[in-house]
Amino acid sequence: MTTQATRPTTGVSRTAVIIAQARAREHARPDRLFTDPLAEPLVEAVGWIPVQAAGRMNEEHFVLRTRFFDDCLRDAAGAGCTQVAVVAAGLDTRAFRLDWPDGTRLFEIDLPGLMAYKEAVLGVQGARPACDRTVVTADLRDDWPDRLTAAGFDPGRPTVWLIEGLMMYLTEDDNDRLLGRIGALSAPGSRLALEHVNRAYTELPDMRAVHERLRRVGASWVSTMEDPVGRLAGHGWRAAVTPQTELARRHGRPVPRLTDPQIVGDARMWLVSAERVGAERTP
Incomplete structure (x- = not known):
């Protein structure tokens, strides 16, 4: 059982529940793009959160983003990055639901309260990770x-980093500091995957109500x-952007409305993958 104090009902932690809701609904589809049997229990323990129209439109993006x-992560692990760091892990369940190569060690980093809630639900479910999983409680600022590193992370080992649904909530300086610290911990051969948005996306009329609601909950x-x-x-990363139009075509899904260039013009929600190419500057 979780206490009210540990439930992710405010701020950025609240958005973790909304993303888990999208994963739970996708898991229920017969043509699902991924499996996530833990998503629904993680949502049910706190209660389903109503989403506005833009949130419902973005759910298709959340699904494509997850896949x-x-x-x-699978490609990176197959290429030898068997150390994984999920930054601002939230209610992510990849440690449990992906098939990891033998010897994979996965670190989840997030705030203590959110991780306490997650651990409580996972414990009730009897969830067992498919890799060596370590939880690190910390504020990324x-x-x-x-x-x-005190938890066992090895900076000399190639790592794949995931920054999903976080960077827009941090300032420009905090993001540069985050990327600098990640770079300093990334051995040759490391990889990085992240999401961010451009200014035109934040200015979409469909996003006004979303921004107001995020402001009210402190996110x-x-x-x-x-x-x-x-x-x-x-x-120090060589990066590439994969558009949602390509992902939709690849997986036989409609292009999410708020990421369709024919509808939103220059607005972009970037999905980025990168490889380490050089020494990092001092963070």
């Missing part, structure tokens, strides 16, 4: 690398990224 990052978006390839190059 995209699943594939990024603080000095989390020391906590990560406003405070940064954008106009050129993810160039931004990551400055941190």
Whole structure:
């Protein structure tokens, strides 16, 4: 049983529940793009959160995003990145639902309250990870690398990093600091997968109600990224963007309305994959 204090009902933690809801609904589909039997229990323990029209439209994006990052992590692990770091892990369940190579070690980093809630639900469900899973409780705006390495993370081992649904909630400086710290911990051969948005996306009329609701729960978006390839190059990564149009075609799904260039013009919700190419500057 979880206490009210540990339930993710406010701030960015609330968005973790909304994303888990999308995964739960996708898991129930006969043509699902991924399996996630733990998503529904994680939602049910706190209660389903009503979403606005834009949130419902974005649910197709959340599904494609989940599959995209699943594939990024699987490809990286197959290429030898058997150390995985999920940044702001929230209610992510990839440690349990993906088939990991032998010897994979996965670290989940997030706030103590959210992780306590998650661990309680996973315990009730008797969930067993498919890899060596370690939870690291930390605020990503603080000095989390020391906590990560103290938990057994090896900076000399190629790592695949995942930053899903986080960067828009951090300031530009915090994002640069985060990327700098990740780079400093990334051995040659490491990979990175992340999501961000450009300014045009934040200004979409369909997003106004979303921004107002996020503001009310203390989870406003405070940064954008106009050129993810160039931004990551400055941190020592060779990056590529995969458009949702390509993912929709690949998986036989409709293009999510709020990511369809024919509807939203220059607005973009970037899905980025990258490989380590050089030494990182000092964070």
